[in-house]
Amino acid sequence: MTGRSEGTEGTDVVVSTRGLAKSFGDVHACARIDLTVNRGEIVGVLGPSGSGKSTLLRHFNGLTRPDAGEVRVLGVDVATARGRRLLALRRRVGVVFQQFNLVGRLTVLENVLTGALGRVRGPRYGIVTWPRSLRQEALEHLDRVGLADRAYQRTASLSGGQQQRVAIARALMQRPELVLADEPVASLDPESAASVMDLLVRVCREDGLTVVCTLHQVELALRWTRRVVGLRDGTVVLDAPTSALDTSRLRGLYGTVPESVHA
Ligand SMILES: Nc1ncnc2c1ncn2[C@@H]1O[C@H](COP(=O)(O)OP(=O)(O)OP(=O)(O)O)[C@@H](O)[C@H]1O
Numbered sequence: 001m002t003g004r005s006e007g008t009e010g011t012d013v014v015v016s017t018r019g020l021a022k023s024f025g026d027v028h029a030c031a032r033i034d035l036t037v038n039r040g041e042i043v044g045v046l047g048p049s050g051s052g053k054s055t056l057l058r059h060f061n062g063l064t065r066p067d068a069g070e071v072r073v074l075g076v077d078v079a080t081a082r083g084r085r086l087l088a089l090r091r092r093v094g095v096v097f098q099q100f101n102l103v104g105r106l107t108v109l110e111n112v113l114t115g116a117l118g119r120v121r122g123p124r125y126g127i128v129t130w131p132r133s134l135r136q137e138a139l140e141h142l143d144r145v146g147l148a149d150r151a152y153q154r155t156a157s158l159s160g161g162q163q164q165r166v167a168i169a170r171a172l173m174q175r176p177e178l179v180l181a182d183e184p185v186a187s188l189d190p191e192s193a194a195s196v197m198d199l200l201v202r203v204c205r206e207d208g209l210t211v212v213c214t215l216h217q218v219e220l221a222l223r224w225t226r227r228v229v230g231l232r233d234g235t236v237v238l239d240a241p242t243s244a245l246d247t248s249r250l251r252g253l254y255g256t257v258p259e260s261v262h263a
Pocket residue numbers: 024027028029047048049050051052053054055056
């Protein structure tokens with residue numbers, strides 16, 4: 001058994017929560033959430049602002065710890081994992097953020113290479129200090145996201161949509177099994193948002209990766225996810241295959257009367 005497959009043999013479950021609860025003062029950001037995500041699923045998490053989407057996602061790589069309940073990701077008990085065990089899990093989980101979280105003054109290629117920091121010893125200063133094989137791999141990921149010709153450009157000079165593509169290439173460079181995307185297109189114009197969602201879902205499908213993606217736009221969820229989990233006040237009020245949903249049903253999530261639907 002390798003480190004990569006630790007605890008995941010014989011199971012297709014990638015994320016599992018049981019009774020996950022997390023409060024901030026009087027706010028129940030997650031209120032006893034039971035959720036299972038299987039390998040290869042592309043799940044959209046929707047809900048009004050403050051419904052707990054980001055908090056839920058942050059439990060999946062140990063950025064937030066639950067007050068109560070279980071969180072298992074890729075076979076690791078994230079609620080209790082610390083130190084090297086947590087670091088090892090985080091290397092298997094790629095993250096794409098709304099604000100890209102790239103280093104603007106570095107080249108595009110260097111930003112992608114940072115996705116492989118878990119595979120090298122010590123810090124790297126400059127492209128030539130990275131092993132040639134990793135540079136080649138990073139260039140291949142840039143090619144996949146359509147930015148091979150920008151490899152040596154300063155990252156800050158790219159558009160928002162291009163920077164999110166770089167962030168996706170960096171996540172792929174981690175060779176992840178699970179990709180967490182927290183509002184990945186919320187900062188982009190509608191055209192860039194559609195093209196980044198298309199790219200994210202396409203490359204993850206090609207690689208058989210599991211994706212959990214928080215979204216605000218109902219239309220994006222309908223078009224690119226296979227399953228929608230709807231949150232309201234920290235509770236799952238909808239969990240259904242996207243094919244069983246339509247715009248009005250999803251908009252119900254944002255209405256005043258909670259709609260409880262479990263397909
Ligand atoms: N670190 C924190 N400290 C205090 N309160 C927090 C913290 N993180 C989240 N919260 C609160 O928990 C609730 C859920 O927040 P969360 O960010 O998970 O919601 P969200 O659905 O992702 O919202 P948005 O769509 O606006 O990003 C909110 O009321 C938020 O203010």
